[in-house]
Structure formats: C-alpha cells, structure tokens
Amino acid sequence: MTNPGIAGRRPPPTDHRKGPRRRGEELHAAIRSAALAELAEVGYARFTMDAVAVRAKASKASLYRRWPQRIDLIMDAIYENLPDPDTLPDTGSFREDALSVLRETGALLDGPAGEAMRGLLTDVLTDKERAAEVRERVRGNGANVMGVLVRRAVERGECAPGSATPRRLETGSALLRYHFLFNGAPVPDHVIVGIVDEVIVPLFAAPAD
Amino acid sequence: MTNPGIAGRRPPPTDHRKGPRRRGEELHAAIRSAALAELAEVGYARFTMDAVAVRAKASKASLYRRWPQRIDLIMDAIYENLPDPDTLPDTGSFREDALSVLRETGALLDGPAGEAMRGLLTDVLTDKERAAEVRERVRGNGANVMGVLVRRAVERGECAPGSATPRRLETGSALLRYHFLFNGAPVPDHVIVGIVDEVIVPLFAAPAD
DNA sequence: CAATTAGAGAACTCAACGTACTCTAATGGG
C-alpha cells in the first residue's frame, strides 16, 4: 500500500521469488535426478534444458552455473547412474559369466544410458577431448570385462590359451551395441543367448592362429 | 524510367532475381550433390539446409519442395551414393573375400555415408517407419553379404557346414561399425585385418554346436 | 546485523528448421 516512487524499470508486483530455495549439493542432485528422468522419458534428441529446469523446479541459470552445455548435464547424469564396474559375475562357467554380463549391459542400454549413447555418437565422440573423458569415466567397457572372464576361463580350461585377442574381446560388446543401436531396445534375450552360444563361446574355445 | 505509381508494398529496385535458373532434374541433382559435399565437409550434426541451399545456389524453398525435412535430403543423398550391392568379390579365398568386403565398407564409412549413419542412430532408427525405409533401401547389409561369402566358402571346404548362424553373420559388420562409431574414421587397416584373422576366419571354421 | 552468494523466474539474442511471399525466368499450348 505504501510504495511511493519506487517504480523501477519493471514493476511486477506479483512475482517476487518468494519461497524456500535449495542450495549447493541438494540442488545439484535434484537437477541431475531430473535430467535422468527426462532422458528416460523423452530420449536424447528431445531432451531440453528447459524441461529439466521445470522438472527440477530450478532456474535454467542454475543449470548453466554447473554444467556449461546440454551434453555436460546429460553425461554427468549418466556417469552417476552407471553400475559399479568392479562387480563381475564369477559363476565358474564361462558361458554363464558372459551371459550375465551381456544381460546386465542390455538392461542398462534399455534405460537412459542407452539414450545417452546415441548422443555420444553424434555429439561427443566426434570431439577428441570429450571422447577422452568418456573413455576415462566409463571404465567398465566390454573388452576389459571380457578379458577378466576369459582369463578365468583359460585357467579353468574352458577357453583356449592365447585366445584373448583384442578383436575377440570386443566382439560381445560390439554385437550387443549393434543390436541396440540398429534395432532398438530392449535387445531380445534370444539374441543375447545367440551372441554367447553362437559366437562368444566357440570363439574363445579356438586358439588364435 | 517510366514506372509510374507501381510502388507496391516493397520497392527493391536492386534485386530482381535476374539470371539463369535451372529446373527439374538438373536442379534436383545439383542440390543432392551439394548435400553430399556438405555432409562430407561438416558432418551430420552441423549439416544445415541453409548451407546446402547456398552451396547449390538454390533457394531453400526449392529444397523443401522436394524433400519435406532435413533428414529426407540427407538420406536421399546417401542412397544415391551407395555402391551397387550386387558386386561381391569372389577371389576363391574366404579370407580375401571377407577382407575385401570389410575394407570397402570401411572406406564407405570414411565418407558422408558414415556421417549419415550417426544421424540414423539418433533421428531415424528411433522412428519405426523411417527405420523400415532405411532397411529396404540399404540392401547391401553386412549379414546378407557375409552369408554369400560363407556359402561359397562352405562349398570350397573353407568354412564349416552350418556355421552361418545369424549372430555370426552379423559379427564382421558389427565390429566394423563399432570401431567406426566409437573410435572414428578411418578404421585402421590393422583393425580390419584383425577382425578377419582373429574373429571371422576362426569363427566360421567352427561348427555351430 | 550486514555483506555476500547464489537461486528462481523472466527476458533476451541468436541460429536453424520450416513456411510464406514477391518477382520473374522458363516452359508449353494455342
């Protein structure tokens, strides 16, 4: 009622940003969580910073204070969501280990991480520095994991000694990604079983030359 | 000099679209060629209709008269640029055939077709109808080609009868695409040689179960 | 308490997709 002469440049008497605000890590986590939910819901191509800000009930400026670009927020949300790469199956059977790993990766690809992979291919991996960061952050890549499984299987006599060549170690992962990228998620279980039984198991039973 | 009272709504006395114009198929081809060049130069993500129009010295409206959306122009340019899928190598050696096919595909991926594949993965293959069109237009896919090579090799006794399972037939193509998409072009020749010698040749020498 | 920081909401600029419009170069038919 008594507001004399403070007209200012824009007199919005209705909006004054009242209300409780989150700060620091609490807000950081809320935004990241909203980003993951948005990615899962609309996919990579249709993911927008505006929508995430609305979902997180945050200001877009708060998003950009933490993440310089759209892709940064997406990748950060995904890194936070990756499973621990140190928990590998050890069933005593090479086939069962390989099946378990590929099924787990297939399930992962059937969520926001799979969507982010599509973005990786167009917006990230074509940039040298970002590609290097991704390779460092995503340590649980297929070839390393398969290397551990094969080493154990060689000791058990299930796989041929010296069968763990670079191209072979990549094969399971490459086939799974191929199916996901070109045919969509979820990768059917009969395909995963086929990859293991028709390709992986016989491939590592054969010596390399 | 004598132009009385025809002021019209916009009197631009300097621009009147003078000059020779192309029509029909000649213009169609010029636009498609410009699209291919632009894709090769700037990649999928940074490809713009404006740039293609400028490169083709055409009007954007002429582009949209023929191709409803950006992705339509990109895909049409790529289809036109695909090699004839009916020309397969037949060297008498399975290894040489496989090497030849993978090297040829690798070279193709090292051009605009590779860039378009990235776009496929984010903007096309997530759409059911467009995905079906792509599958029909790109008939020379890896598994079919490998199937022909393996059938011949089985007859020559180089590959095991019954070794041509679906997952195996996809393997070469999947590994090549994996390397292209995740590590960029060109796929080094030593990788291609490794795919053939470490994976493909032993894999098809082994019976399936 | 006062000063500082940073969060919420709004407004803004720009690029690019896609659309509409004007002027007029080609083409085809009578």
Add this chain to the structure above:
DNA sequence: CCCATTAGAGTACGTTGAGTTCTCTAATTG
C-alpha cells in the same frame, strides 16, 4: 508469337531451444 502457368531465387517471417543476462531476494557466513 503471345499468354498462362509453373517453379526457381531471394527475402522475410514464426517458432523453438541453446545459451546469456538481469532483477529480486532467500540463504549463509562472519
């Protein structure tokens, strides 16, 4: 040849979303 029609070149426009700037003021700290 002339006229009507088509479509091509260039421009302007609306919309969307990335990214930026600004204002107000809720939190935090000393």
